[in-house]
Amino acid sequence: MTEIASKYEAKAIEDKWYAKWMNNKCFASQPDGRKAFTIVIPPPNVTGVLHMGHMLNNTIQDVLVRRARMKGFNACWVPGTDHASIATEAKVVAKLKEEGINKQDLSREEFLAHAWDWKEKHGGIILQQLKKLGASCDWDRTRFTMEEALYESVIDVFVDLYDKGLIYRGVRMVNWDPVALTALSDEEVIFKEQNSKLYYLKYKIENSEEFVVVATTRPETILGDTAVCVHPEDERYSSLKGKRLIVPLVGRSVPVIFDEYVDREFGTGALKITPAHDVNDYNLGLKHKLDVIDIFNDNGTLNDNGGVYASMDRFDCRRKIVEDLQDAGLVFKIEDYNNKIGCSERTNAVIEPKLSLQWFVRMEKLAKPALEVVMNDTIRFHPAKFKNVYRHWMENVKDWCISRQLWWGQRIPAYYLPNREVVVAKTLEEALAKAREHFPEENYTSADLKQDEDVLDTWFSSWLWPISVFDGIRHPDNDQIRYYYPTDDLITAPEIIFFWVARMIMAGLEYRKEVPFRNVYFTGIVRDKLGRKMSKSLGNSPDPIELMDRYGADGVRMGMLLASPAGNDLPFDESYCEQGRNFSNKIWNALRLIKSWKVEHLPQPDSSRKAVEWFEAKMNATLCELEKDFSNYKLSEALMTVYKFIWDDFCSWYLEIIKPAYQSPIDSETYERTLDIFERLMKILHPFMPFVTEEIYHMIRQRKEDDFLMLSSMPCGTERDDAVLERFAFVQEFIAGVRTVRNEKNIAQKVALEVYYSNGRESGTLAEYADIISKMCNLKSFESTSEKVGGAIAKMVGTTEFFIPLTGSVDKEEETRKIEADIKYYEGFRASVMKKLSNESFVSKAPSNIVEAERKKLSDSEQKIALLKEQLAALK
RNA sequence: GGGAGUAUAGCUCAGUUGGUUUAGAGCAUCUGCCUUACAAGCAGAGGGUCAUAGGUUCGACUCCUAUUACUCCCACCA
Numbered sequence: 045m046t047e048i049a050s051k052y053e054a055k056a057i058e059d060k061w062y063a064k065w066m067n068n069k070c071f072a073s074q075p076d077g078r079k080a081f082t083i084v085i086p087p088p089n090v091t092g093v094l095h096m097g098h099m100l101n102n103t104i105q106d107v108l109v110r111r112a113r114m115k116g117f118n119a120c121w122v123p124g125t126d127h128a129s130i131a132t133e134a135k136v137v138a139k140l141k142e143e144g145i146n147k148q149d150l151s152r153e154e155f156l157a158h159a160w161d162w163k164e165k166h167g168g169i170i171l172q173q174l175k176k177l178g179a180s181c182d183w184d185r186t187r188f189t190m191e192e193a194l195y196e197s198v199i200d201v202f203v204d205l206y207d208k209g210l211i212y213r214g215v216r217m218v219n220w221d222p223v224a225l226t227a228l229s230d231e232e233v234i235f236k237e238q239n240s241k242l243y244y245l246k247y248k249i250e251n252s253e254e255f256v257v258v259a260t261t262r263p264e265t266i267l268g269d270t271a272v273c274v275h276p277e278d279e280r281y282s283s284l285k286g287k288r289l290i291v292p293l294v295g296r297s298v299p300v301i302f303d304e305y306v307d308r309e310f311g312t313g314a315l316k317i318t319p320a321h322d323v324n325d326y327n328l329g330l331k332h333k334l335d336v337i338d339i340f341n342d343n344g345t346l347n348d349n350g351g352v353y354a355s356m357d358r359f360d361c362r363r364k365i366v367e368d369l370q371d372a373g374l375v376f377k378i379e380d381y382n383n384k385i386g387c388s389e390r391t392n393a394v395i396e397p398k399l400s401l402q403w404f405v406r407m408e409k410l411a412k413p414a415l416e417v418v419m420n421d422t423i424r425f426h427p428a429k430f431k432n433v434y435r436h437w438m439e440n441v442k443d444w445c446i447s448r449q450l451w452w453g454q455r456i457p458a459y460y461l462p463n464r465e466v467v468v469a470k471t472l473e474e475a476l477a478k479a480r481e482h483f484p485e486e487n488y489t490s491a492d493l494k495q496d497e498d499v500l501d502t503w504f505s506s507w508l509w510p511i512s513v514f515d516g517i518r519h520p521d522n523d524q525i526r527y528y529y530p531t532d533d534l535i536t537a538p539e540i541i542f543f544w545v546a547r548m549i550m551a552g553l554e555y556r557k558e559v560p561f562r563n564v565y566f567t568g569i570v571r572d573k574l575g576r577k578m579s580k581s582l583g584n585s586p587d588p589i590e591l592m593d594r595y596g597a598d599g600v601r602m603g604m605l606l607a608s609p610a611g612n613d614l615p616f617d618e619s620y621c622e623q624g625r626n627f628s629n630k631i632w633n634a635l636r637l638i639k640s641w642k643v644e645h646l647p648q649p650d651s652s653r654k655a656v657e658w659f660e661a662k663m664n665a666t667l668c669e670l671e672k673d674f675s676n677y678k679l680s681e682a683l684m685t686v687y688k689f690i691w692d693d694f695c696s697w698y699l700e701i702i703k704p705a706y707q708s709p710i711d712s713e714t715y716e717r718t719l720d721i722f723e724r725l726m727k728i729l730h731p732f733m734p735f736v737t738e739e740i741y742h743m744i745r746q747r748k749e750d751d752f753l754m755l756s757s758m759p760c761g762t763e764r765d766d767a768v769l770e771r772f773a774f775v776q777e778f779i780a781g782v783r784t785v786r787n788e789k790n791i792a793q794k795v796a797l798e799v800y801y802s803n804g805r806e807s808g809t810l811a812e813y814a815d816i817i818s819k820m821c822n823l824k825s826f827e828s829t830s831e832k833v834g835g836a837i838a839k840m841v842g843t844t845e846f847f848i849p850l851t852g853s854v855d856k857e858e859e860t861r862k863i864e865a866d867i868k869y870y871e872g873f874r875a876s877v878m879k880k881l882s883n884e885s886f887v888s889k890a891p892s893n894i895v896e897a898e899r900k901k902l903s904d905s906e907q908k909i910a911l912l913k914e915q916l917a918a919l920k
Numbered sequence: 921g922g923g924a925g926u927a928u929a930g931c932u933c934a935g936u937u938g939g940u941u942u943a944g945a946g947c948a949u950c951u952g953c954c955u956u957a958c959a960a961g962c963a964g965a966g967g968g969u970c971a972u973a974g975g976u977u978c979g980a981c982u983c984c985u986a987u988u989a990c991u992c993c994c995a996c997c998a
Contacts, residue, residue, distance in 0.1 A: 048957095050957075050958065051958090051960075052958095052960090242998085258998085260998055261997095262998080273998095305997095306997090306998090307997055307998085309997090310997050310998065311997085311998065314998095315997085315998050316998070317998095322998075323996095324996085324997085324998080325998085383997085383998090384996075429924075429925060430924095432924055433924065433925090433994095436922095436924075436994075437993080437994075440994080440995095538992080538993085539992095539993095541993090569992095575991095606932085606933095606946075607931095607933080607946095607947095608932095609932095609933070609934090612926095612932090612933080613992095614932090615931085615932070617931085617932090617947095619947070619948085620932090620947085622960075623946080623947070623960095625960065626958095626960040626961090627960090628960090629958065629960050629961095630957095630958065630960080630961085632957090632958080633958035633960095634958080635957085636957045636958075637957035637958080638957085639957090640956090640957070678934090680932095680933080681933090681934070681945095684933095684934090684945070684946065687946080688945080688946080695957090695958085696962085696963095699957085700962095703957090706956055780963090783963060783964065784963090784964060786952095786963080786964085787951080787952065787953095787963065787964045787965075788964085788965090790951095790952070792952095792953080792955090793953075793955055793963080794955070822955095869942090870941095872942075873941070873942065876942060877941080877942095880939095880978080880979075883978060883979085884978085885978040885979095886978040886979065887978080888978080889977090889978045889979090890939070890978060890979070891939080893939090894939050894979090897939080897940070897941085898939090898941095900941085901940095901941050902941095904941070905941075
């Protein structure tokens with residue numbers, strides 16, 4: 045045998061196998077007679093680099109895909125990236141700025157050329173990184189949400205929904221980002237605590253010298269005030285009915301309105317109303333039919349409605365206006381105040397609520413069936429607790445603002461006519477045809493049509509992802525979509541259950557009349573040891589590539605999975621990866637052991653035959669357990685099951701039993717059975733640790749290079765022999781009992797012991813497995829006895845007593861103490877059982893098998909107590 | 921403010937419709953071992969009033985109620 049290193053070195057081996065898998069197209073899938081198993085990747089942002097969240101998410105996907113592939117499914121994992129309009133545009137803008145180019149100086153076409161250029165050069169690094177992790181994606185299918193087919197799908201869907209009346213254009217209050225010059229969805233706004241001031245301003249009552257004090261954090265918005273509101277039952281202000289107030293500095297006369305919306309406890313209980321710049325004020329404005337005065341430009345400066353403040357920045361204006369108010373004696377007081385301010389997730393700019401013409405999708409009709417399929421388990425959520433979250437949102441769903449004032453994205457296919465009408469169509473030509481059809485007298489030409497400047501929300505393309513990657517929007521009957529849709533599992537984070545998961549379900553039902561996936565597995569958030577979310581800004585996220593260099597991709601994969609049941613956050617700690625690496629090494633050394641044996645045609649020892657028999661039974665039991673774990677998506681438990689099966693059952697028990705004495709040969713029968721078993725173990729482990737298992741598979745037996753483990757079939761559990769498992773479990777317990785004595789008495793492993801065991805219920809099993817017991821405990825004799833052995837250590841396992849005569853003297857005091865403690869324990873136990881049995885209602889009401897079990901507990905404990913007492917007596 | 925979830929060993933988690941000897945695992949800890957596959961290892965051990973208080977039941981980690989602590993989601997007060 046050639047020398048095999050005692051330490052497993054992952055890196056070279058991982059690179060080697062990934063290249064071989066790729067060269068042999070092991071990940072490729074095309075429709076065939078098998079059943080499909082499909083996963084579409086949650087497309088990472090094209091700007092993204094691999095972080096720990098991706099590692100977890102993609103490890104899980106790979107485990108599921110690899111297992112399905114080995115179970116005979118035609119497994120297809122579709123990779124790709126998302127154009128991420130806001131993030132990418134921000135990145136390109138920043139890069140251009142470094143080069144001294146302003147976005148404003150470029151035409152739309154020029155900017156897009158730069159953006160595509162950036163995408164070609166830097167986009168999709170993350171997909172290369174995923175290969176290091178071992179992701180078995182069908183890379184030939186890599187899709188991008190802005191590529192032609194997907195772009196067109198988005199446009200098709202927009203036109204279709206518009207024609208169905210599900211898309212409309214309306215005035216709405218949107219979250220305006222004055223830096224990015226775009227509207228943001230509610231989800232993209234984050235609220236931050238900020239120290240600010242609460243200004244108490246005097247509003248004169250019209251035709252009176254009295255005034256009302258109104259508290260505000262945004263004094264500059266008085267320029268847009270069109271009312272002051274108080275609570276209808278607020279006695280302080282009951283005299284204001286029918287009165288009007290003068291907005292300070294501005295001099296405008298506005299009505300006092302009464303509405304229960306006002307919190308009487310806050311400030312003075314009087315609220316100024318600026319319908320153009322606050323969502324609540326806007327709603328109140330609608331209700332009370334107030335004027336709307338918009339005072340801001342898009343970039344956050346004051347517009348002409350700002351009068352003398354026009355063209356000032358909003359924050360400069362605030363300072364100036366406060367000064368002016370103070371000079372005019374219109375400030376009652378100023379207090380410190382902490383409030384929460386909405387900021388843009390991307391640019392960090394303070395959000396300006398703004399009235400704007402935007403495109404919306406009507407959600408109500410789409411949401412209803414999408415809610416139903418989750419509630420009735422057509423789509424199963426793992427864990428199921430997210431069903432509640434989902435329901436809550438779907439029942440209160442609001443219309444979806446889909447227009448974004450950006451260039452990088454699918455441009456909205458709406459065309460404005462000189463007569464201010466709008467037509468929606470896939471192309472300019474079709475739009476023109478529609479325009480001519482509607483307004484035959486106008487004789488429009490294409491030059492008359494002006495396309496909407498906005499692009500669509502990124503999620504408006506990602507919601508089609510499971511369909512559009514198979515081109516199922518443009519060609520609903522193509523072979524690919526028919527074969528692969530619906531997909532099987534979606535692996536994603538609970539944070540995007542609404543923007544993405546819910547909307548994919550809606551799109552699936554609307555465009556395929558079928559759910560997009562059967563199962564949704566929600567991963568947790570990866571946190572650091574202190575429980576903080578991993579993030580770039582905190583710098584607490586390890587570099588996944590470096591981690592894989594140190595522990596191997598297999599080690600990191602195992603590390604990620606060990607501590608993350610579905611839906612639970614993962615408090616990441618490198619020691620998990622270390623455990624994974626150690627496991628790789630353990631398997632590696634099992635291989636070294638086996639490969640070091642000389643094989644000869646010898647009769648198979650009984651101990652080996654029994655070990656094989658037991659291990660096969662254990663294998664069946666384990667396979668059943670795994671089947672159950674996987675069907676419940678309990679991947680951590682499945683991995684732990686495999687881990688213990690290999691480390692404990694295979695290495696610590698099976699191999700130790702069959703291991704021949706040093707430099708002695710092994711019989712060929714046991715050897716062949718062992719190689720068989722080892723190969724099956726590698727198959728079972730493969731989905732979790734693809735690289736080390738593939739490597740070892742090829743070293744166990746000589747095989748052709750393209751005879752891949754990853755394409756082999758997963759072993760299936762058959763009926764298991766519980767009787768064997770039970771007997772062996774007792775043998776293990778017995779062996780541990782003897783070893784404990786050895787440990788307690790500090791007897792070296794090499795000193796062979798003499799052991800006698802009492803005749804009883806289990807003595808048959810002990811005789812049957814005598815060879816194994818002798819080997820595992822290093823015994824020189826192992827015999828049954830019908831009498832007590834004097835001057836020996838006596839212990840009990842089950843109901844069997846065993847004796848180890850020791851050459852040295854027995855520490856009577858210590859033994860006595862231990863036995864007395866045991867007696868105490870069993871007496872306590874017996875007491876609790878007796879209490880139950882003496883309870884008449886227990887005996888009469890509990891099922892008979894339970895009562896029977898209690899009786900057995902009682903007799904067992906009594907037998908043990910009796911034996912222990914005998915031992916105690918023998919000691920004295 | 922509204923909704924949901926969690927609370928079991930030092931840490932991370934299992935514990936199926938209430939009854940399987942007075943709760944299990946991995947890691948960590950401790951003890952003894954450099955035993956010819958592996959110290960990234962071997963053998964063994966210790967460690968829990970199952971958050972608190974009530975209730976239902978013959979019987980509660982498991983079901984109900986309240987309390988406490990934490991987490992997440994939604995909304996948000998000028």
